[in-house]
Amino acid sequence: MTAPHRRPRLAVWKFASCDGCQLSLLDCEDELLAVAGAIDIAYFPEATRGAVSGHYDLSLVEGSITTAHDAERIRQVRGRSARLVTIGACATSGGIQALRNFADIRDFTAAVYARPDYISTLATSTPIAGHVAVDFELRGCPVNKRQLLEVICAFLAGRRPAVAAHSVCMECKLKGNLCVMVAHGTACLGPVTHAGCGALCPAYHRGCYGCYGPQETPNTASLGGSLRALGMDERALHRIYRTFNANAEAFRCESDRHAD
Amino acid sequence: MPTDADQLLAVTLDGLSGLIAALIRRGYRVAGPTVRDGIIGYDEIASLEDLPRGWSDEQRGGHYRLVRRDDEALFGYAVGPHSWKRYLHPPLLQLWRARRNGDATALESDPRPRERFAFIGVRSCELHAIAIQDEVFLRGRHADPHYRARRDGAVLIAVNCAVAGGTCFCASMKTGPRATAGFDIALTELITDEGHLFLAASGTDIGRELLAQTPHRNATPEQAATAEKIVDRTAQRMGRQMRSDDLHDLLLRNLDHPRWSEVADRCLSCGNCTMVCPTCFCTAVEDSSDLTGAEVSRSRRWDSCFSVDFSYLHGGSVRQSVRSRYRQWMTHKLATWHDQFGSSGCVGCGRCITWCPVGIDITEEVRAIRESGHS
Structure with missing residues (x-):
């Protein structure tokens, strides 16, 4: 995809999100100059002002679709982008704001806004892949900056990103972390959660919160038996999956199996 | 000694x-x-x-x-x-x-x-x-x-x-x-x-x-x-026992035993058993390149036959089901390891049992197949 006569053009797009994943790119402090040198960052509202129209070799998309306007805008972005990569839990599963999918959005707008009639929003928060074709999904809340760099480097080189879809458990074992579930009796979503964070929470003796969404073949029903044995009741099993990836299918289905 | x-x-x-x-x-x-x-x-x-x-x-x-x-x-x-x-x-x-x-x-x-x-x-x-x-x-x-x-x-x-x-x-x-x-x-x-x-x-x-x-x-x-x-x-005083002299033929005679589906219902395909196993040796080889293509590197990291990518061949993974992955792991460890390396791949350390978050017990799985399979 890299044209020899010019630097590849990168755009970073924001939809419904907290900007945290875009900040992961800015957080690449040491590497950012290299990124800026290797690619033409043509559109990146978090870092620069001034939109550039035209076409992009690689678009990174943060955020979910929560308005009719955004549902149309993502189609325009797709049309301008040779490759489109979604970054973060919002873009890949709908994000924390997908909790609206389980309730009546009118109750939320009435509770939050003085004039809810000014608010024009969809009843659901949905991932980008539900609206347009996506070339690669990078998981995480927020995404891991090393993985983000890896994805950018891989797309520039025309190779497959080395981003594993297995469990967080494998990251724990690679790092030599103890298993908080087996050795401490701490509830942990690591066995059903997608790797990528570097097993951050278990490294600090906390159970995994599932920030990276479901691993490639999650068995949440079986894990539920162990979580119950560690003292989680139905409500806890319902709520533990209702976080950043509440709308990811495996987490949504498992949450639905348990009463609130 | x-x-x-x-x-x-x-x-x-x-x-x-x-x-x-x-x-x-x-x-x-x-x-x-x-x-x-x-x-x-x-x-x-x-x-x-x-x-x-x-x-x-x-x-x-x-x-x-x-x-x-x-x-x-x-x-x-x-x-x-x-x-x-x-x-x-x-x-x-x-x-x-x-x-x-x-x-x-x-x-x-x-x-x-x-x-x-x-x-x-x-x-x-x-x-x-x-x-x-x-x-x-x-x-x-x-x-x-x-x-x-x-x-x-x-x-x-x-x-x-x-x-x-x-x-x-x-x-x-x-x-x-x-x-x-x-x-x-x-x-x-x-x-x-x-x-x-x-x-x-x-x-x-x-x-x-x-x-x-x-x-x-x-x-x-x-x-x-x-x-x-x-x-x-x-x-x-061993915590577990497993008859081991006939495992090669026992397991290979029972590749269609219903127990493989039962254990797959419990298996998390998290890979913990293979990571803690002292003989599991499989790795994934990954290439990386920098932004300009001036520097590239190749590394290997422990991989597991419980990951989908492990059996990725042209067009996709050949072991899509967890049943096929668990069966691959156990039959390799206890049966085909003999054909490949001249010994069992299991040393009876028990790590795969202790460190399985849902406590799947290789000795119990063998026992279940032994008791109701083709002998």
């Missing part, structure tokens, strides 16, 4: 302390068991004080807890989640990197470790596991240079097990609890009215040399008999 009492030496705590100091003085990187974060894991140790004095463990399927002993034993526990493959076959290893400089390309291979390893407290099951990985990595025309660089010259100081863990079944696999080969020195810990002693046998020239320089006495026949009794008792 040689049964001839003349070859057994009695070494005190101070003597063992001196042995560790001697290894460090000779430039070895000494690793051994140590208490960390509620487990007994392997880490670099500087002295006897780093060993888990007075600790033991409680293990069953999906459960591990440290517990206090009522004595000051240094080796009074079973194996923890780590194995020596962490050192000999590191979890993540850069194989080479290349840098483009104008028209030239400079290639740098894996920087081999300069120091040699000395492992303290290697159990018999682990000696067998190391021998199995030696067979995998070093036999044949294409020996693995990365493994060889770490394995060559490594000193193995074994310990005969005085405690059988709740998930141990080395006696069934005929891999323990007595160290019989593959060690430089084998110790048996004795805590009696006479005090805290280690009976030491040497298995190699370097072992003999190290022991000769360690203050010692000849062990008495009574001490030798006590040591034998300790290990015999451990063999009788």
Whole structure:
């Protein structure tokens, strides 16, 4: 995809999100100059002002679709982008704001806004892949900056990103972390959660919160038996999956199996 | 362990302390068991004080807890989640990197470790596991240079097990609890009215040399008999049992047994069993490139037959179902390993049982197939 006569053009797009994943790119402090040198960052509202129209070799998309306007805008972005990569839990599963999918959005707008009639929003928060074709999904809340760099480097080189879809458990074992579930009796979503964070929470003796969404073949029903044995009741099993990836299918289905 | 009492030496705590100091003085990187974060894991140790004095463990399927002993034993526990493959076959290893400089390309291979390893407290099951990985990595025309660089010259100081863990079944696999080969020195810990002693046998020239320089006495026949009794008792107290002489044919006759589907319902495909297994050796090889394409590198990291990508061939993964992945792991470990490497791939250490978050027990899975399968 890299044209020899010019630097590849990168755009970073924001939809419904907290900007945290875009900040992961800015957080690449040491590497950012290299990124800026290797690619033409043509559109990146978090870092620069001034939109550039035209076409992009690689678009990174943060955020979910929560308005009719955004549902149309993502189609325009797709049309301008040779490759489109979604970054973060919002873009890949709908994000924390997908909790609206389980309730009546009118109750939320009435509770939050003085004039809810000014608010024009969809009843659901949905991932980008539900609206347009996506070339690669990078998981995480927020995404891991090393993985983000890896994805950018891989797309520039025309190779497959080395981003594993297995469990967080494998990251724990690679790092030599103890298993908080087996050795401490701490509830942990690591066995059903997608790797990528570097097993951050278990490294600090906390159970995994599932920030990276479901691993490639999650068995949440079986894990539920162990979580119950560690003292989680139905409500806890319902709520533990209702976080950043509440709308990811495996987490949504498992949450639905348990009463609130 | 040689049964001839003349070859057994009695070494005190101070003597063992001196042995560790001697290894460090000779430039070895000494690793051994140590208490960390509620487990007994392997880490670099500087002295006897780093060993888990007075600790033991409680293990069953999906459960591990440290517990206090009522004595000051240094080796009074079973194996923890780590194995020596962490050192000999590191979890993540850069194989080479290349840098483009104008028209030239400079290639740098894996920087081999300069120091040699000395492992303290290697159990018999682990000696067998190391021998199995030696067979995998070093036999044949294409020996693995990365493994060889770490394995060559490594000193193995074994310990005969005085405690059988709740998930141990080395006696069934005929891999323990007595160290019989593959060690430089084998110790048996004795805590009696006479005090805290280690009976030491040497298995190699370097072992003999190290022991000769360690203050010692000849062990008495009574001490030798006590040591034998300790290990015999451990063999009788295994937490698990598994008939192992017919597993190759039993499992391969039962590839369509309904039990594979039942275990797949419980299996998390999280990969923990393969990560903690001391013989599992599979890796994924990953390439990376920088933004400009001026520098590339290739590395390998532990992979697992429980990941989808592990069996990715052209067009997709050939083991889509967890049933097929669990069956692949277990039949390879217990059956086809014999065809490939001339032994079982299981040493009965029990780690896959203890560290499975849902407690899947390989001995139970075999039993279920044995009881209702094609015999």
